[in-house]
Amino acid sequence: MGDNSSKKIAVLGAGPAGLMAAWRLRSAGFAVTLFEQETVVGGMCATQRFAGRDGDYRFDYGGHRFITKNPELLAFIDELMGDDLLHAERKSVIRFGGRTYDYPLNLPNLLKTAPLSLMAGAVKDLLLLPFASKPADFAKASFAEWIQSHFGRTLYRQFFEGYTAKLWGINPDRLSADWAGQRISLIDLKDVARRLLPRRKGNLSVRTYARKYRYPKHGFGQIFTTLGERLIAEGVELRTGATITRLAEADGRIQRVHWQQDGSEHEEHFEQVISTLPLPLTCAHLGLPCDLHYRALRFINMPLNQENLSDNTWQYLSDPHILATRLQEPRRRSPFMAPAGKTSVMLEVPCNPGDATWQAPLATLRERVSQDLASLGVDTNKLGDETFEARSEYAYPLMDLGYQERRDAAIQQLMPIGNLIMSGRQGTFRYIFTDTAMEMGLMAADMVIDGVDRRHAIFNHRNENTVIETQSVA
Numbered sequence: 001m002g003d004n005s006s007k008k009i010a011v012l013g014a015g016p017a018g019l020m021a022a023w024r025l026r027s028a029g030f031a032v033t034l035f036e037q038e039t040v041v042g043g044m045c046a047t048q049r050f051a052g053r054d055g056d057y058r059f060d061y062g063g064h065r066f067i068t069k070n071p072e073l074l075a076f077i078d079e080l081m082g083d084d085l086l087h088a089e090r091k092s093v094i095r096f097g098g099r100t101y102d103y104p105l106n107l108p109n110l111l112k113t114a115p116l117s118l119m120a121g122a123v124k125d126l127l128l129l130p131f132a133s134k135p136a137d138f139a140k141a142s143f144a145e146w147i148q149s150h151f152g153r154t155l156y157r158q159f160f161e162g163y164t165a166k167l168w169g170i171n172p173d174r175l176s177a178d179w180a181g182q183r184i185s186l187i188d189l190k191d192v193a194r195r196l197l198p199r200r201k202g203n204l205s206v207r208t209y210a211r212k213y214r215y216p217k218h219g220f221g222q223i224f225t226t227l228g229e230r231l232i233a234e235g236v237e238l239r240t241g242a243t244i245t246r247l248a249e250a251d252g253r254i255q256r257v258h259w260q261q262d263g264s265e266h267e268e269h270f271e272q273v274i275s276t277l278p279l280p281l282t283c284a285h286l287g288l289p290c291d292l293h294y295r296a297l298r299f300i301n302m303p304l305n306q307e308n309l310s311d312n313t314w315q316y317l318s319d320p321h322i323l324a325t326r327l328q329e330p331r332r333r334s335p336f337m338a339p340a341g342k343t344s345v346m347l348e349v350p351c352n353p354g355d356a357t358w359q360a361p362l363a364t365l366r367e368r369v370s371q372d373l374a375s376l377g378v379d380t381n382k383l384g385d386e387t388f389e390a391r392s393e394y395a396y397p398l399m400d401l402g403y404q405e406r407r408d409a410a411i412q413q414l415m416p417i418g419n420l421i422m423s424g425r426q427g428t429f430r431y432i433f434t435d436t437a438m439e440m441g442l443m444a445a446d447m448v449i450d451g452v453d454r455r456h457a458i459f460n461h462r463n464e465n466t467v468i469e470t471q472s473v474a
Contacts, residue, residue, distance in 0.1 A: 004029035008269070010257050010449060011035065012244055013276035015043020016434050017424025019227050020441030021274050026234050028449045033237045033270070034258060036243060040221070044277070044395070044425065046433055047219025051387040052303055055339030059301045059330045059346045063314050064220035065090065065213035068435035080226055081216055088215045088333055091311055094159060095327075095376060096318035100161040101159075103316065118158055135177075139212050146177035160318035168295055168398065176399040179431060190324025197274075215333050236411060242266075244277065247285040253419045254286075276424035278394045279410055286417070290410045291404065292429055296353050297395040300369055301330070301346040302385035309343055317378075322372045323357070324349045325363075332431045345373065345383075353393050360437050362389055397429045409460060419453055421447060428459050436462045 007030050007239035011018045014036035021070045022034045040046055043472055050057045065088065068074050078085060092103040102109040110119065133171045134149050144165060147156045193234045196315075216222035222226040232238055239261060243444035246258035249268075275282045283290035308331070315327040324347035331344065338344050347369050351357035357365070366387045374380045397403075407429050416419060422428055432440075440458050447454045 005031055005153045007031065007271045008272065009035065011269040011270075011274045011276070012282075013037075013043060013225075013424065013426070014041035014228065014238065014240075015276055015426070016437040017261040017357060017427065017441035018043070018222065018274070018276040018446070019224055019231065020438045021276075021423060021445040022231055022236050022441075023227065024442050025448060026231060026236050026443035028445070030448070031237075032231075033239060033268075034231065034255075035242045036238070036240045039242045041238070041240070042221040042224035042226065045220055045224055046069060046230075047221030047225075048301075048388070049219075049297075051299070052339070052386050053390075054342055054386070057330075057339070057344050057388060058219045058337045058346070059299065059328070060220045060333075060388075060390070061299065061390065062297070062348065062395070063326065063328060064434060065215050066220070067213045067432065068433075070235065070435060071440060073435055073438060076236075077214065077223060080230070081223060084217045084222065084226075086215050086217055086334055088213055088313075090211050090213060091332075092314055092316065093312050094318055096159065097280060100315075108320055116346075118154060121154030123150060125154050128465055138400075141150050143172045143175035143177050144172040144181055146170070146180050150180075158200075159318060159414045160327045163316065163318040163325065166320055168396075168400075169350065169352060170398075170400060171315045174400055176401055177364055178399050178404070180182060194243075203329055207445065213384075216332055217336050219334065219337060221331075235453070244281075244285060247273065247275075247282070249417055251284055252416050252418060253313075257395055272419045272421070272448050274421045274423055274441075274448070276422075276427040278426040278443070279407070279422065279429040281394075283410055283411075283413065283421065284419075286414075287411045290413075291406045292410060293398045293400075293451045294350050294394040295398050296350060296358060297392045297398040298349045298357065298365065299346060299390045299392075300365060301344050301388040301390075302366070302370075303338070304343045304345055304378075305343055305382045305384060305388055307343060307377075309345060310379065317372075317376070322375070323347075323368055324372065327373075342384075345378065347372075348384070350395075358391075362387055365389075367439065399426075399431065403429075415455065418453075421458065421460055428461075431461075432462065 009030050009032050011022045011032060011034045014034050014305040018034060019041060023034050042062050045149050047060050048256045049057050056275040065076060094101040095104050099113050101113055129152060135145045147160050168175055242259045244259050247254050249258040254273045256267045256269050257273060280292045292443055309329045313332045317324055317327060326348045328346045329343055330346055349357060369378050414422060421444045423440045425432050440461050443454060443458050
């Protein structure tokens, strides 16, 4: 272990992957410097905390919960969080056309809720599905083709088309089918039909979302702030508010890391660099081209003068005319996410940096989403006058058609740089779950410790087309 203490490692980005890489490297005796642009650690898994008039309100960047099929990782989180880790249960609905559907779909709810035309169309699609044309190559298929070949046109038009176009900002026929493979729980219309039939004894549920999950008392980000505190206690140098500005490369190695902190420019030499920064950003810091893009989100959180809004963890808002894609009530995950007797509504609004939604003043956006809430049946007279917001510029990797080739081209440019390892959701340009990002961080650290190049394995880690939630041990 003493041999490693002179080897300085830079980890760029203190999200789940960066924190786990730093943890494993520090445990092996390396001198680790962890860089984070924000003032708090956690990256996309951070929890925002706002001091409201009635007390603290908290919300996450999106709908995070901890599920994994990795027993070691589960044990690590359980030990790290102790009694602060609550067990929660998920309940989701789809709001569309003035109706509320259970998610995942089930027969009694559909029969009670869906218009007759939808049911008739879905049955017709099911009967015609064996004869419908399939994409010749699913690897190059669009999201629209994939969904219609698995679900039929009726369910695609009802539940997927408008929502997907709103979420991504592009027509679903320009979106890669890759997004569907690991994120949509009911894999085809035959599975839907099997689910819709009343369950016979011993008839196990087909692929569906994990309902039970672990969630920290004070928000998902508490996992990572707790881990960050441990890292500092163990001797990791954490630099928050530090923005990487350049990676100076020569002779196939990064020679110096340049960053800006407290208004000053800094630079330092490191033996090895693990970057969890967005792949296009790392390329830009090296002066390399990269034609990959992200979809951004604005999160609008408003206090509500009542104890509960509904029993839903989140509501998918499929109507294209509603600005947000999801409505969440953070208090459904943990009662400590809002002051006693109060709750809050949090809306996720997709946009692109620089567009009208991204630039809209918060007061204008609040007025617009309040109208949407009223149309969804929320009593907006109970909204407090405070509004809290957060932004994520790199929320979703935009997996448009042809992105795989452009991703491969970016990766190939980075491969000759021997002491650079890309890791994590942003660093590998993958739409993955938190536990997978954490595993990637551990893999990156192990690569440094073992001195074996496993970068391709990290880029492709858990790249199988299975809904990962179904295999959760949580």
